[in-house]
Amino acid sequence: MIYFHKMADQLSGITVVIFIAFGVLTCILLFLFGKRQIARFSLKTRKGPHMPVGYSASKFVYMEIERRLERVKNITHEPVLLKEEEDLLFKTFKPIFPMHLYRMKAVDTLIKLENCLKDADPTYQRFQGQDLCMSLLQAVHKGVLKNCDPKPIRQFVDLYQSARHAPKIFDQEQFSEYMKLLSFILNRHWSIIQ
Structure with missing residues (x-):
């Protein structure tokens, strides 16, 4: 009986040491795993290259x-969406075109407007990701579109956004309104002719 009691005391000491060793080992493994995951997520969310x-x-x-x-x-x-032959159709004929052609012509017309603005003021530039409305309103305040009313500019930008991004209908009626606003901005309040 005394022999079993000594053996139980020795086993309890050994088991305590084993439990402590397993606890330390588990903590080390969890630390390494956590550090690896943090490094992995930081590399994944970083915008630049890994090196x-x-x-x-x-x-x-x-x-x-x-x-x-x-x-x-x-x-x-900004790529030119309509070829010269398709662009001539808009100038010579007035039939009803598919809606995507009106959208393409509206986007091409904006490129021409921005080129006219750059010709009038070489410092004018709309940066990538910059809002079109804010860019044109800055042109109003800085002098390229001086004395131009902001209301038609906002309507023009709304129609452009509708033509470029909105899933709703953009047909000949909206396109003609878009072109009227463009000519109003260019001719009435501004000395540059298309």
């Missing part, structure tokens, strides 16, 4: 890479 650009390049090359990458966010390109 710095120009990691082993000289300082001059690194600065040139950074300069060019900063210029990329200001580059915008």
Whole structure:
């Protein structure tokens, strides 16, 4: 009986040590797993590359890479959607076209408006992601569209947004209203002719 009692005391000491070892091991594994998950999520949500650009390049090359990458966010390109032949159809004939052609012509017309604004004031530029309404209203306040009423500009922008993004109908009626507002902005309050 005494033998079993000594053995039970020894086993309880060994089991305590084993439990402590398993607890420490579990804490270490949980720490490593948590650290790995945090690193994984931070790399996943980071917007840049996983390695710095120009990691082993000289300082001059690194600065040139950074300069060019900063210029990329200001580059915008609006493609011309209608070919010249299709554009001539709008000028010569007045039949009823499919609605997507009216939408395409409205987007192309905005590109021409922005080119006219750039010709009048070389400092005018709508940056990528900048709101069209805010850009045109800034042009009103800065002088390119000086003395132009903001109300037709807002109506023009609303029709443009409808043509470009809205799923509702954009047909000849909306397109003619869009063009009237455009000519009103260009001819009445502004000295530049299309």
